[in-house]
Amino acid sequence: MVKNYTSVSFALFLAVVGTQSLHANQKILKLPTIKDGLLRDTVKGESSSNNFETDTIGQMMKAMQKFKTIRDTINIRSVIPVPNLSLQQIVKGNLLGVYVQEPNGEPGTEQSMIVQGASGVLFSKRDVYALQPAIYLNGVPMVQENPFAFDVQKYDYNRIGPATNLFSQIDISNIESIAVIKDPFELAKLGPNAVNGAIYVTTKKAKSGLREISLNSYFGYVTAPKVYTVNGVYENNFRKPFYEKYGNQERYDNYASYLRDSTNTAYFGPSNWNDKYYKNTPTYSADLGITGGNDRASFRFFGSGTKNAGNADETNLNRYNISFGINMAPFSWLTMSSNVNTSRLDRTRNKSLRDRFAETRYIPDLSSPLSPNADVFGAFLEENKKNVDNNRVTTLNGNVTLTAHVNKLQIQSSLMFDYNEGSRDFFTPSTLMDGVSYISNYFGYSQRMILNNSASYKFDFAEHHELNLEVGQTYQGDTFKYNYARAYNGPNDYVKLSFVEGDKSKSEYLNSPDFYVFRYIDKEVHNMMSFYGSAQYKYKNLLSVNAIVRRDGSSNGQPDSRWVTTPSFNVNYSLKEQFLKDNTFFNALNLSGGWGRTVRTFLDDRYAAGPQYRSESGWFEEPTIPGYGPVMGINRPYESGFIGYGIKMPVAERTNLTLDGTFLNNRLNAAISAYNRNDKDQLIGVPVAQETGYSVNYKTGLEVNNKGLELMLNGALVENKNGFNWNSAINVNYNKNKVTALPDGHQELIIGDNKLEVGKSVGSYWVYSNTGIYNTDADVPADLTFNGIPVKGGDPIWKDYNSDNRIDNKDKVLTGDRIPSFVGGWNNTFSYKNFDLNFNFIFAAGHKALNQYEATRYGFINREAGNDINSIKEVSSWQKIENEKEYPIYNPWSDINPYRVDQDLFLDNASYLKLRSVTIGYDLSKAKFFNASKAGIRRFYVYATGMNLLTVTNFTGVDPELINFNGYYDGANLSIPKTFVLGFKLDL
Numbered sequence: 001m002v003k004n005y006t007s008v009s010f011a012l013f014l015a016v017v018g019t020q021s022l023h024a025n026q027k028i029l030k031l032p033t034i035k036d037g038l039l040r041d042t043v044k045g046e047s048s049s050n051n052f053e054t055d056t057i058g059q060m061m062k063a064m065q066k067f068k069t070i071r072d073t074i075n076i077r078s079v080i081p082v083p084n085l086s087l088q089q090i091v092k093g094n095l096l097g098v099y100v101q102e103p104n105g106e107p108g109t110e111q112s113m114i115v116q117g118a119s120g121v122l123f124s125k126r127d128v129y130a131l132q133p134a135i136y137l138n139g140v141p142m143v144q145e146n147p148f149a150f151d152v153q154k155y156d157y158n159r160i161g162p163a164t165n166l167f168s169q170i171d172i173s174n175i176e177s178i179a180v181i182k183d184p185f186e187l188a189k190l191g192p193n194a195v196n197g198a199i200y201v202t203t204k205k206a207k208s209g210l211r212e213i214s215l216n217s218y219f220g221y222v223t224a225p226k227v228y229t230v231n232g233v234y235e236n237n238f239r240k241p242f243y244e245k246y247g248n249q250e251r252y253d254n255y256a257s258y259l260r261d262s263t264n265t266a267y268f269g270p271s272n273w274n275d276k277y278y279k280n281t282p283t284y285s286a287d288l289g290i291t292g293g294n295d296r297a298s299f300r301f302f303g304s305g306t307k308n309a310g311n312a313d314e315t316n317l318n319r320y321n322i323s324f325g326i327n328m329a330p331f332s333w334l335t336m337s338s339n340v341n342t343s344r345l346d347r348t349r350n351k352s353l354r355d356r357f358a359e360t361r362y363i364p365d366l367s368s369p370l371s372p373n374a375d376v377f378g379a380f381l382e383e384n385k386k387n388v389d390n391n392r393v394t395t396l397n398g399n400v401t402l403t404a405h406v407n408k409l410q411i412q413s414s415l416m417f418d419y420n421e422g423s424r425d426f427f428t429p430s431t432l433m434d435g436v437s438y439i440s441n442y443f444g445y446s447q448r449m450i451l452n453n454s455a456s457y458k459f460d461f462a463e464h465h466e467l468n469l470e471v472g473q474t475y476q477g478d479t480f481k482y483n484y485a486r487a488y489n490g491p492n493d494y495v496k497l498s499f500v501e502g503d504k505s506k507s508e509y510l511n512s513p514d515f516y517v518f519r520y521i522d523k524e525v526h527n528m529m530s531f532y533g534s535a536q537y538k539y540k541n542l543l544s545v546n547a548i549v550r551r552d553g554s555s556n557g558q559p560d561s562r563w564v565t566t567p568s569f570n571v572n573y574s575l576k577e578q579f580l581k582d583n584t585f586f587n588a589l590n591l592s593g594g595w596g597r598t599v600r601t602f603l604d605d606r607y608a609a610g611p612q613y614r615s616e617s618g619w620f621e622e623p624t625i626p627g628y629g630p631v632m633g634i635n636r637p638y639e640s641g642f643i644g645y646g647i648k649m650p651v652a653e654r655t656n657l658t659l660d661g662t663f664l665n666n667r668l669n670a671a672i673s674a675y676n677r678n679d680k681d682q683l684i685g686v687p688v689a690q691e692t693g694y695s696v697n698y699k700t701g702l703e704v705n706n707k708g709l710e711l712m713l714n715g716a717l718v719e720n721k722n723g724f725n726w727n728s729a730i731n732v733n734y735n736k737n738k739v740t741a742l743p744d745g746h747q748e749l750i751i752g753d754n755k756l757e758v759g760k761s762v763g764s765y766w767v768y769s770n771t772g773i774y775n776t777d778a779d780v781p782a783d784l785t786f787n788g789i790p791v792k793g794g795d796p797i798w799k800d801y802n803s804d805n806r807i808d809n810k811d812k813v814l815t816g817d818r819i820p821s822f823v824g825g826w827n828n829t830f831s832y833k834n835f836d837l838n839f840n841f842i843f844a845a846g847h848k849a850l851n852q853y854e855a856t857r858y859g860f861i862n863r864e865a866g867n868d869i870n871s872i873k874e875v876s877s878w879q880k881i882e883n884e885k886e887y888p889i890y891n892p893w894s895d896i897n898p899y900r901v902d903q904d905l906f907l908d909n910a911s912y913l914k915l916r917s918v919t920i921g922y923d924l925s926k927a928k929f930f931n932a933s934k935a936g937i938r939r940f941y942v943y944a945t946g947m948n949l950l951t952v953t954n955f956t957g958v959d960p961e962l963i964n965f966n967g968y969y970d971g972a973n974l975s976i977p978k979t980f981v982l983g984f985k986l987d988l
């Protein structure tokens with residue numbers, strides 16, 4: 001550790017556990033810069049002063065330094081001018097070891113983060129939800145919507161309700177620091193919430209004796225993409241080779257009706273739909289922060305409003321934030337602090353057919369797709385104005401902390417809370433639903449209350465020796481609830497939600513047909529109690545040893561395994577102090593290592609109950625129906641799976657080793673880490689015999705290993721006080737993932753269209769190996785079949801690995817990976833006098849995607865014959881992708897479905913390098929012609945930023961980031977837009 005930080009008290013541990021407090025009326029501590037000897041990339045706030053109090057943020061920052069994770073922080077100063085909406089967008093490429101998936105450019109949609117590889121399967125959105133790191137806002141672990149809401153969905157596209165990214169509530173202008181916590185000992189201190197890693201977000205705090213006003217704003221545009229539109233002529237030319245090679249009279253007679261008449265201007269006229277769909281749209285934001293107080297009490301207020309717009313389908317998200325914090329020191333030995341944050345997120349969603357039909361669970365006649373002609377498509381948009389789709393999310397979180405210091409004893413008590421609620425009102429008229437209207441209403445909330453109590457004591461029992469002991473207790477109570485109702489065939493299209501349009505005297509208000517209503521209600525409560533004891537021994541600036549033992553209990557665990565004990569430790573050793581004390585090349589050189597175990601609590605309370613009954617009365621087309629009419633159905637959970645006894649809570653065991661240092665008069669920082677993580681005893685559904693009636697039997701025994709290397713380099717490459725300066729930082733993470741065990745000693749498990757195999761990655765694709773085409777029947781080996789269907793000329797050549805002359809599941813192989821092997825970013829800042837230029841690259845490599853979009857496009861016969869949700873043709877499909885790949889001309893009428901997606905023919909390289917942002921700015925307050933001090937201006941910074949400017953990739957789709965959670969690219973998501981803004985930052 002840096003010399004200045006080796007004397008930090010272990011009482012800082014409590015700040016990490018989530019019991020942070022603001023210690024008002026304390027001395028001012030300077031936040032070190034690179035010149036001050038800080039090891040890594042220092043987090044910089046936007047204040048002109050780098051001073052802050054030894055309060056909550058002081059504790060947290062010093063704790064992060066003790067975390068050995070200051071290298072894993074974001075340079076806030078460089079990312080504030082970038083108009084990111086969500087925490088995931090801010091983090092992307094800027095935090096070491098964090099992979100961000102942004103599969104949709106629509107503002108406010110849900111995004112995911114994975115820290116140091118996937119610890120579980122990636123087959124459903126519920127699975128991805130279970131892999132997310134904990135997000136701490138001012139020490140409060142934020143609660144998300146519980147995944148049990150997925151149980152009532154038929155399609156795994158968007159969760160029911162507003163489906164808004166809850167981490168869009170975080171406004172970067174009010175953020176002091178963002179750091180990722182991966183050290184096993186520090187994660188063990190955080191407890192079960194942080195089993196997947198943790199990201200600490202700290203807002204700017206009140207500062208005693210300071211009076212500051214900050215005003216920030218930007219305005220700009222998200223730009224419409226360049227689109228190569230096509231019409232029926234292009235589609236006919238695309239289909240022509242198939243009909244020429246495999247067509248007959250019957251197939252010509254059944255030719256798509258909308259493509260038969262070349263005089264039909266709806267499909268063969270101008271293809272200018274993009275003028276109605278894509279638009280240059282304004283985006284803007286403004287915020288105000290006020291800080292004030294004295295040595296006994298201080299406060300900070302922050303308020304902001306943001307419109308983050310999309311460039312397609314009139315999508316946007318309006319965000320409003322208010323934050324207030326106060327510190328008080330009524331006595332010299334007692335401090336009190338509190339912080340409250342609230343936000344409102346109003347989301348305007350897309351009007352895509354797929355998302356609408358997924359909500360309504362009703363597929364109308366799809367034989368005539370949307371027209372590419374602007375006039376016809378515009379008429380459709382006019383009819384869409386009768387739709388209602390209101391999405392709203394409200395959040396509230398904060399904490400209150402009391403801290404008492406009596407000599408070397410510190411006692412602390414904290415109350416924390418986090419609450420969010422979401423609502424969605426949806427209506428679509430009968431004119432868009434084959435004469436049947438649809439309505440749905442959703443309201444749900446998630447709440448968390450935490451009570452922390454701790455006591456710590458510092459012993460100085462000999463010169464240069466220090467021992468800190470701490471004991472503590474945490475209680476956490478979580479509640480999740482939702483009400484959801486959907487109904488069909490309402491009285492008319494005038495009655496929508498709670499308001500009426502039209503003339504009430506008309507007969508349609510009086511004659512109401514049958515109204516089919518389905519209602520879903522659910523509530524879950526999860527309580528967790530934890531006790532811990534920790535110790536830290538320190539010797540000079542040379543050695544630090546930390547250890548902790550936790551005892552965690554969860555109400556979601558089964559009675560015989562509800563409590564789990566987890567020990568952890570780490571050691572920090574200064575090689576500089578021991579061997580290189582007089583060496584001037586090394587300013588600091590440290591070796592650290594740790595091991596820790598963390599319990600993984602279940603996200604669903606059903607596993608605590610053992611064998612049970614559930615409300616599952618649906619059928620194949622409506623699998624989630626809870627009952628019939630007003631009567632709820634209770635039966636065995638045949639569809640969702642059997643849960644027995646003997647299920648214990650999983651654990652995650654981590655080991656890491658880090659070498660880090662600063663060199664060349666603190667101008668260069670470097671760190672390299674090796675890590676190994678084993679996630680053991682995970683629960684997974686094991687397929688059972690069909691005669692049992694159950695789909696799966698849930699058992700523990702899945703074990704996943706992640707190991708990897710992380711590299712960080714950060715330095716002032718060129719340093720000239722009055723001239724040109726260049727600071728550069730690069731981070732790279734390499735991760736290797738594999739399954740190391742399955743329940744009951746199985747070596748492989750088949751779960752739907754996916755397969756798990758010991759020794760293979762959990763993200764591997766299970767596909768057929770395509771090696772070409774059988775041009776004629778004579779080319780086909782005798783008696784060759786595909787799942788019992790004879791293979792003929794025009795069918796693909798799929799490799800018969802077991803040489804049994806039958807192509808089936810035994811010939812599918814695991815290959816590729818949904819998760820990148822390499823992720824990282826490269827950030828550079830150039831400055832000259834009052835000007836600065838920043839550009840940021842992000843990259844991901846080593847992963848693949850299944851191009852379902854092309855599989856569906858080439859398999860047009862199956863798509864149009866199916867008339868299901870996979871048959872939907874959005875208006876955006878009337879375009880030609882610039883780097884589109886050509887595939888073999890198979891027989892699309894073949895019974896074996898030659899363009900099935902589960903073959904390596906459609907496995908694309910999804911690696912990419914992106915120029916994420918470029919910012920050029922000028923500090924007016926330092927200009928000679930601008931008398932800033934006379935005007936009371938501390939800083940006046942103006943800037944211009946471009947975002948999402950360039951992508952380098954071999955991916956054959958629109959964008960390699962637009963890949964769904966399961967690794968499939970379906971082309972249905974909106975593209976991530978280029979954005980350009982002008983802004984200023986004014987500090988008074």
